[in-house]
Amino acid sequence: MRYWKPIFVGAIVMAGLSAWTMVDDPVPTGPYPLHYPASFGSRFTIPADNPTTQEGVYLGRLLFYEPRLSATQTISCASCHQQARAFTDGLALSIGVHGKTTRRNSMSLTNLLWVRQLFWDGRSSSLEEQALIPLGHTDEMGSKPGEAAHFLQKTKPYPALFKQVFGSDTITDVRIGQALAQFERTLISADSRYDHFLAGHYQLTESEQRGMQLFNQSPSPDRNVRGGNCAHCHGGAKLYQELFHNNGLDKQATDSGRQAITGLALDQGRFRVPTLRNIALTAPYMHDGRFNNLDQVLEHYSEHIQPSPMLAPELAGQPNGFHLTRSEKTDLISFLQLFTDSTFVHNPQFANPHLK
Amino acid sequence: MRNINAQLAGYWQASVVIVFLLTGLTSQAQTVLTVSGEVTKPLTLQAADLTAMAHTQVTGKDRDGKEHQYAGILLVDLLKQAGATVGGELRGENLTKYVLVKSIDGYEVLFALPELDPDFASRSIILADSVDGAPLGSGVGPYRIVVPGEKKPARWIREVKSIEVRFAK
Ligand code: HEC
Ligand code: HEC
Numbered sequence: 371m372r373y374w375k376p377i378f379v380g381a382i383v384m385a386g387l388s389a390w391t392m393v394d395d396p397v398p399t400g401p402y403p404l405h406y407p408a409s410f411g412s413r414f415t416i417p418a419d420n421p422t423t424q425e426g427v428y429l430g431r432l433l434f435y436e437p438r439l440s441a442t443q444t445i446s447c448a449s450c451h452q453q454a455r456a457f458t459d460g461l462a463l464s465i466g467v468h469g470k471t472t473r474r475n476s477m478s479l480t481n482l483l484w485v486r487q488l489f490w491d492g493r494s495s496s497l498e499e500q501a502l503i504p505l506g507h508t509d510e511m512g513s514k515p516g517e518a519a520h521f522l523q524k525t526k527p528y529p530a531l532f533k534q535v536f537g538s539d540t541i542t543d544v545r546i547g548q549a550l551a552q553f554e555r556t557l558i559s560a561d562s563r564y565d566h567f568l569a570g571h572y573q574l575t576e577s578e579q580r581g582m583q584l585f586n587q588s589p590s591p592d593r594n595v596r597g598g599n600c601a602h603c604h605g606g607a608k609l610y611q612e613l614f615h616n617n618g619l620d621k622q623a624t625d626s627g628r629q630a631i632t633g634l635a636l637d638q639g640r641f642r643v644p645t646l647r648n649i650a651l652t653a654p655y656m657h658d659g660r661f662n663n664l665d666q667v668l669e670h671y672s673e674h675i676q677p678s679p680m681l682a683p684e685l686a687g688q689p690n691g692f693h694l695t696r697s698e699k700t701d702l703i704s705f706l707q708l709f710t711d712s713t714f715v716h717n718p719q720f721a722n723p724h725l726k
Numbered sequence: 727m728r729n730i731n732a733q734l735a736g737y738w739q740a741s742v743v744i745v746f747l748l749t750g751l752t753s754q755a756q757t758v759l760t761v762s763g764e765v766t767k768p769l770t771l772q773a774a775d776l777t778a779m780a781h782t783q784v785t786g787k788d789r790d791g792k793e794h795q796y797a798g799i800l801l802v803d804l805l806k807q808a809g810a811t812v813g814g815e816l817r818g819e820n821l822t823k824y825v826l827v828k829s830i831d832g833y834e835v836l837f838a839l840p841e842l843d844p845d846f847a848s849r850s851i852i853l854a855d856s857v858d859g860a861p862l863g864s865g866v867g868p869y870r871i872v873v874p875g876e877k878k879p880a881r882w883i884r885e886v887k888s889i890e891v892r893f894a895k
Contacts, residue, residue, distance in 0.1 A: 487832075613832045636830050636885065682831070683865035683884075 393432075393527045397534060398424040402552070404483065407560050409568065409607035414483050420498060420548045422555055426535045428723075430553025432528075433546060435722045438521060439505060441512035442467045447504065447550070450476045453720050456648035456711075457557065462659025467512040473625070475659035480559045480647045480714070481608055490641045490657045492614060493631045497551035502543055519543050557720060559647050562711040568607060574708075581705025584698055589687065598671060598692050598702065602684045603643045609709060610645040615682040617641075618675035618691075619656060627657070638680050650707050651715065664706060668699045758868060759853075763890040764823060766809030773868070776855065779803060784850055786874045788882070796872045798854035801825070801842045801889070810891045812843045822894045827871055830885040835871070837881070839891070849874050853886060 402422040416422060433439060437446045450464040450472075451457035457479035463471035474490050488494040494503065504510040505518060519541040522528040533539035535549060566572035574582065586605065587597030603613055614628045616639045623639025631637075641657045655661040661670065672694040675685050685691075694702065714720075759776065761769040779799045787793055805812050811820040816839060823839040840846035854872045855862065862870055862884075869886040873879070 492832075615831055632830075634830060634887075640831070642832075679864045681865070686865065 393531065394428075397428055397531065399534070400424050402427050402556065404555065404558065406483075406558050407565065407569070407607065410481070410484065410560065414486075416483075416555065417496065417498060420551060422552050423535065425531070426549055426552040427556050429531045429535050430549035430551070431720075431723050432531070433550050434553050435724055436522075438525065439511055439513060439518040439546070440467050441514075441517070445511055447501075447511075448722065450504075450510070451479050453717075453722075454651075454715055456480055456559070456651045456715055458652040460653070462654045464510075466507070466509040468508060470509045472507075472509050474657045475654065478645060478648060478652045479554060479557050480645055481610065482557060483555045484608060484610070486612055487642065490644075491628050491631050492642050497554050498544075498547045501547040501550040501554075505543070505546070515543060519546060522546075557714075559711040559714040561713040562647070562709050564609070564708040565607075565711070567708065575704070577701045577704045578708060580698075581701035581703070584694070584702050585705055588684070589692060591688075596698065598694065599684045600646075600671075600702075603682070604646045608645070609647050611643055613643045614640045615643055616678065616680040617671075618677070618681050618685050619660070619670070621676045621678050623678075623680075625657065636680065639678070640680060646706065647709055648711055648714065650710050664703050665699070668694065668702060672699065759886065760888045761804055761808040761810075761891075762888065763826075763892050764810065765805070765891055767807070769804070769808045776853075776869070781855075782850055782852055784852055784854075784872060784874045786872050786876075786882075787879070789879055794857050795859070796852065796854040797856045798852035798869070798872065801837075801851050801853055801871070802844060804853065804889065805839075805842065805891065808891075810839070812839065813845060816840060816843050816845065819893075824892055824894060826890045826892060827883050827886055828888045828890070829883050830887050833883055835881045835883045 400423065402424045404422065420426075434447045434451075437444050437449075439446060445467050450459045452459055455478075459476045462475060463473070464476045465471055477490065482488075482497060486495065488497070488500045494500040505513050506515060511518075523541045528541060529539035532541050532545060532549075536545050563572050567574055584596060584598045584600075586601045587595055588599045588602065589595060589597040603611055603615060603617075605611065614637065616623070616627075620639065626638055628640040628642075629635070629637040650664065653661075653663055655664075655667050661667050670691070671685075672691045675681070675691040677686065677690075756772045757770050758773050759769070759771045761771070776799060780803065781797045782800050783795060783797050785793050785795055802812055805825070811823065821840065825837045825839060825842060826834055827837070828834050837851070842851055844850070851871065851873050854870050855868060861867055866884045870884045871882055871886060873881050876882075
């Protein structure tokens, strides 16, 4: 018994220390180079007043994993965006500080550098601005404006780090958003087996090959071509096209989606097409997390597409879906699994820095 | 007298404000197309404005491989109305301008400005509002770009909602 006490106390002190955040000495500084394949293209804008720097990314990562940003000091961005799940949380709807669920399914934070219209409905146009939304939302982190900044101001080592990044040790919500945005821009996934295949370093199995054809081809019954037309919306090297569509989940959508932003009747029940990067890791699926696995997703595209005036024309060609056979579904799933990037989900640069 | 005048002026102002509000509201509710960017008179158009503009007929082959008759407004007419540098002004640095057409679903396609100008191009690119005499169907209309003679109809962008003129930078 005597033995245990000091060890126990020691453990508490250690836990306390690690919660108090240890910072590298010195903190890395200088420009942060963003590496990505040329095929991803450079159609992105980094705000001139928030260039990506090593010290900024360093701070942003600490903040991303910082529960003390939330009203209850219990929830960080990483609670709903976990690296092992490609920055999703495994829940249909996420749970915020007050135990209530969010309106929609958590989104994978991957290749955000290229995303121009953030969220399922595209309502936010910059990562800087976006970060302040979960920070303040009562069903997410629930901090009142300035509250988290005020708290961090009194918390070592943050004032010194903000000084290093922004030239001033005054912590503001805007600067918190800027640092978070810098970290998020570095979350680049480009090392899946599919990327290796595109670079000529991986040979597809026969099933993956057939799956890729179904993914890329538009079906044409008269020419006997089978296909799921997936690439029209989910294709390209990034496996992402910035489009808003209704993929036939419901005849009458209960969540108006894009329409609430644009006011256009034709936008009723349209949502942003999500990336398929790491799709095998990001269940449950769709804006409301209604499907638990990829089998259910393919079941939807195969048999259950609901007609409505808003349904995307690419999905409206055949009644209720593409009517894929069981082996076609197996092939498609084996192709979708190629999108898993284990380097990305294990990259130590993206991991929780408070646990070092 | 002064009083009456002031009152009249007041009424007049109020009614102008009301009319302005009404038209403001309805035009907001019904905006179907905007033309903006490097133009002198940005346009916010309603369906009736487009219906009233001169229409041109073209034939083109859609994805179904069949020839169809499309009717619509010449893109260059919309650009002229917005005061873009077409015609005599399309020279010098204006030759580095392009037109970005966007659809409701977020799809975007680009034309170099001279592609749309009859002084340069022999084909007439239109913003179609009907096909074979009928309005365009759901998912396609109300407006679609038709590029006659283009082998692949990928720039025949559907559900057009905006046209932006930009400088290549
Ligand atoms: C309680 C769970 C929760 C927390 C905490 C949370 N998020 Fe999210 N996040 C979500 C949900 C749910 C969505 C989708 C919401 C929507 O579209 O309406 C989302 C969407 C996003 C997106 C949009 C991604 C895209 O592709 O458009 C970004 C970026 C993001 N979150 C970053 C953050 C950051 C940064 C933090 C911390 C400041 C954070 N999130 C905290 C649940 C959460
Ligand atoms: C017309 C565009 C379109 C086509 C074609 C399309 N999808 Fe989708 N896909 C979407 C949209 C939009 C969503 C999000 C819908 C929502 O949540 O309301 C989506 C969602 C998904 C998701 C869930 C992603 C997530 O993170 O929750 C998967 C998986 C998916 N699609 C796979 C496919 C496959 C496989 C095919 C081909 C059989 C396909 N899609 C064809 C538009 C499309």
